[in-house]
Every structure is written in C-alpha cells, then in structure tokens.
Amino acid sequence: MIDLSEMPGWSLLVLPVLILAFWLLLKNRGSGSGVAYNRSAEYFKGLNYLLNDEQGKALDIFVKLVESDWEIIDTHFALGKIFRKNGETDKAIKIHQGLIARPSLPEKYRSRVLLELGYDYLGAGWFDRAEGLFKEVLIHDQSSEKARRNLILIYQQEKDWHKAIDIAVDLFGENPSDIGPMISQYYCELADIAKVKGDVNQVEHNAQQALRYDSASVRASMMLAEQSMNRSDYKQAIRQIELIEEQDAEFLPVVLDQLIECYDHLNDPDALLKYLGELEDKHDLPGLLEKHAVVVERYKGKEAVIDYLTKRLKKHPSIQGMHHLLAYRSNDASAGDVALFLDLKSALVKMEHSNSEFQCHHCGFQANTLYWLCPSCQSWGEVKPAIVEAA
Ligand SMILES: [Zn+2]
Incomplete structure (x- = not known):
C-alpha cells in the first residue's frame, strides 16, 4: 500500500504528473476496457515503486507503458524536468536514456528526447556528452534554436569563442537585437586574447567585428580607444571614448581617466572642461565631480575649484561634493574647524565606502x-x- 506519510519530499512534486499520465492513459484507451484496467494496474505498481524509492523498477514500468502509448510521453518529460530541478539528474537521465533506447520511439519525438537528455548532462556538468547530444539534435532538426543556444552556452563555459561565434551567427539573422550583443562580447573576448599576445592587428580586427554585431558595444570602443592611445592618436581616442556617451553613458566613469589623459596630451583644457561640464549637466555619474574638480584645480587653481564645487553643490547637493569641498577648504580653516572637518570627512568617507x-x-x-x-x-x-x- 502507498503510505503518504512516508513519501520522500520530491515525490509530492512528481505525484501530480503521474496522476495526469494516468488520466491520459484512461482517456486515450477508454476507461471500461480490460486493456485500460491492466494498464492502470501497472501504473499503480509503478507509482508504488516510485514512492517507495525504487526508481529502477518504477522507470522500467513507465517506459513499458509509454511504449504502448507514445502520446503520454509528455508526462515523462515533465517527470524528467522535476527530477532535474530537484538536482536528481541521475533519475532524469535514466528516464530519457530509457526512452532513447526504445527501438519503437517515434521519429517525431527523437529530437525532444535528445534535447532533454542534453539538459540532464548539462545539469550534471558533463559538457562533452551534452555537446554531442545537442549536435545530434541538429542532425535530426537543423532548425533547432534550443540546441544551438545550448551549444553556445557550452562553448561560452569552455571559453571556446570561435565555436560560440560559429553557432551564434546562425541565429543572428532571426534575432539580431538579442544575439548581436552576445557575438559582440565573444569578439571582445578574442580581442582580449590578442591583446595578451601583443597582436595589435587582431585586437583591432576583433574589436571592429564586435562593433559590427553590436554598434553599442562599450567594451569594443574602450579597446579601440586604448589602441589609439598606444599609437598616440589622442584625437581618435577622444572620439572613441566620447562615443561611449551615446552607447551607454553609465560606463563613462570607467574611461574618464583616459579621456582626461588624452586632452592633457593635446594640451586642450578648455575643450576638456567644456565636455566635463556638459557631461555633468546631462548625467549623474559616480566619480565625475571628483575628476572634474581635479582638472579645474590643475588648470585654474584652488580658488576656482572651491568656486566650482560651491556652485555645483547649490545646483546638485551631494555627499561626494560636500566631501571634496571640505577637503579643499580644510586648509584655510581654524584649528577647531579643522577637527570638525576631519570628523565630517571620515563619516562621509565611511558612507561612500559602504557601497x-x-x-x-x-x-x-x-x-x-x-x-x-x-x-x-x-x-x-x-x-x-x-x-x-x-x-
Ligand atoms: Zn548579474
């Protein structure tokens, strides 16, 4: 007899699937026939084995049942999925291997079973076996997007960027906005590898390819700007860095130092200060105020930076701005003020570093x-x- 109180936790999830399968069996065969009676008896036997944790015997029965009626194969897929989600990939593998081994498996289900078995292997961390299965799916069903996406995931995991690109390019035409940024990142990975090898041409070639597949690739623009700086072509580097504002302005804080360096090389502080001011009006970027203040101080002096920070704080009050203003003004303060400034400063620094x-x-x-x-x-x-x- 089935004792519900002794059922393992996972079986509570499996139970509804089995009941559905049972219902399908009766529905497809007619509940009054003797055949259906035998099947339902078999079904209960399988259920009993499963609930008593005798999966091997249970799966034998279920596979035989599905062979007599392939229409209920979906319940096997559902079972497999539950086992997989529960981390019991060995049981999911048994179900799907049992199905694929049946000579009577209808051809229309073969790709799906291979795909499910591939997911099982992925879940178990057996990438080589999963790769083989997804490739086999593509032999049976050349249009399978799921097989391709999973192969891409495997190659990404293995950092085999060339193979990932080869497969992703097949999906690019149908879904450029989703696949383009992925391919672009793979080319950036190749550019990074070329950079380590010192192969400047390959860095540029791969970064250009990255922009071809995703014109908003900040990473590619950063790499190209770095290459331009290495060639001392600072004007070009500035164009490439300033392009990032259109691509995704949130990344600008990462490149502000390089931007300032380029303008410094061109000895053009007015253009730099103008650009930094424009950025500040348009975007709320971490670190921008601090860097702007340093540039103002360097080119215009201390009075100018205190004036800049005071105006900026009135327009846009911020902890960071307060912190910098205190730092610049503490030198001019009396001994009592200095102590207060230092207390305030350390409190502000703590707040900033909590993130x-x-x-x-x-x-x-x-x-x-x-x-x-x-x-x-x-x-x-x-x-x-x-x-x-x-x-
Ligand atoms: Zn995340």
Whole structure:
C-alpha cells in the first residue's frame, strides 16, 4: 500500500504528473476496457515503486507503458524536468536514456528526447556528452534554436569563442537585437586574447567585428580607444571614448581617466572642461565631480575649484561634493574647524565606502572589478559603475 506519510519530499512534486499520465492513459484507451484496467494496474505498481524509492523498477514500468502509448510521453518529460530541478539528474537521465533506447520511439519525438537528455548532462556538468547530444539534435532538426543556444552556452563555459561565434551567427539573422550583443562580447573576448599576445592587428580586427554585431558595444570602443592611445592618436581616442556617451553613458566613469589623459596630451583644457561640464549637466555619474574638480584645480587653481564645487553643490547637493569641498577648504580653516572637518570627512568617507564600485543591473551582484560577464547571473554587459552616494 502507498503510505503518504512516508513519501520522500520530491515525490509530492512528481505525484501530480503521474496522476495526469494516468488520466491520459484512461482517456486515450477508454476507461471500461480490460486493456485500460491492466494498464492502470501497472501504473499503480509503478507509482508504488516510485514512492517507495525504487526508481529502477518504477522507470522500467513507465517506459513499458509509454511504449504502448507514445502520446503520454509528455508526462515523462515533465517527470524528467522535476527530477532535474530537484538536482536528481541521475533519475532524469535514466528516464530519457530509457526512452532513447526504445527501438519503437517515434521519429517525431527523437529530437525532444535528445534535447532533454542534453539538459540532464548539462545539469550534471558533463559538457562533452551534452555537446554531442545537442549536435545530434541538429542532425535530426537543423532548425533547432534550443540546441544551438545550448551549444553556445557550452562553448561560452569552455571559453571556446570561435565555436560560440560559429553557432551564434546562425541565429543572428532571426534575432539580431538579442544575439548581436552576445557575438559582440565573444569578439571582445578574442580581442582580449590578442591583446595578451601583443597582436595589435587582431585586437583591432576583433574589436571592429564586435562593433559590427553590436554598434553599442562599450567594451569594443574602450579597446579601440586604448589602441589609439598606444599609437598616440589622442584625437581618435577622444572620439572613441566620447562615443561611449551615446552607447551607454553609465560606463563613462570607467574611461574618464583616459579621456582626461588624452586632452592633457593635446594640451586642450578648455575643450576638456567644456565636455566635463556638459557631461555633468546631462548625467549623474559616480566619480565625475571628483575628476572634474581635479582638472579645474590643475588648470585654474584652488580658488576656482572651491568656486566650482560651491556652485555645483547649490545646483546638485551631494555627499561626494560636500566631501571634496571640505577637503579643499580644510586648509584655510581654524584649528577647531579643522577637527570638525576631519570628523565630517571620515563619516562621509565611511558612507561612500559602504557601497561597491560596480553592480549588476540584472541581478544586483556587487563587485569592485568591472566584469563583462556577470559571475552571478551570467548576463553580458550588465555590471556597471554603481552610484556610490545618495543625492
Ligand atoms: Zn548579474
């Protein structure tokens, strides 16, 4: 007899699927026939084995049942999915291997079973086997987007960027806005590898390819700007850096130092100060105020920077602005004021450092390094400079 109180936790999830399968059996065969009676008896036997944790015997019965009526194969897929989600990939693999081994498996279900078995292997971390299965799916069903997307995931995991690009390009035509940024990131990865090898031509070629597939690729613009700077072509580097404002202004804080360096090389502080002022009016960017203040001080002197910060704070009050203004003014203050300034400063510094420098816009992951592929949610290009202060 089935004792519900002794059922393992996972079986509570499996139970509705089995009941559905049972219902389908009766529906397809007519509940009054002797055949249906035998099948339902078999079904209960299988259910009993399953609930008593004798999966091997249970699966034998279920596979025989599906062979007598392939229409109920969906319930096997549902079962497999539940096992997989529950981390019991070995059981999911048994179900799907049992199906694929049946000579009577109708051809129309073959790709689906291979796909499900591929998911099982992915879940178990057996990438080689999963890759083989997804490739086999493509032999049976050349248009399978699921097989391609999973192959891309495998190649991405293995950092085999050439193979990932080859497969992703097949999907690009149908879905450029989704696939383009992915291909673009793969080319940026190749550009990074070329950079390590010192192959300047390949860096530029791959960065250009990245922009071809995603014209908003900040990463490619950053790489090209770096190459231009290495060639001392600062005008070109400025164009490439300023393009980032159109691509995704939130990344600008990452390149402000390079931008300032380029203008310094061209000895054009007026153009730099004008651009920084325009940026400040349009965007609320972490670190911009601090860098702007340093440039004002360097080219216009201390009075000018205090004047700049005071005006800026009136227009846009911020902790960061207060902090910098205090730093600039503390030298002129009396001994009592200095102590107060220092207390305030350390409190403000603490507030600023309570946050991370970068944050994933997709999952909220925080880091002090810029990751192009979020280590937490595996999204590309979502980790961006974080706003470190409250306005
Ligand atoms: Zn994330």
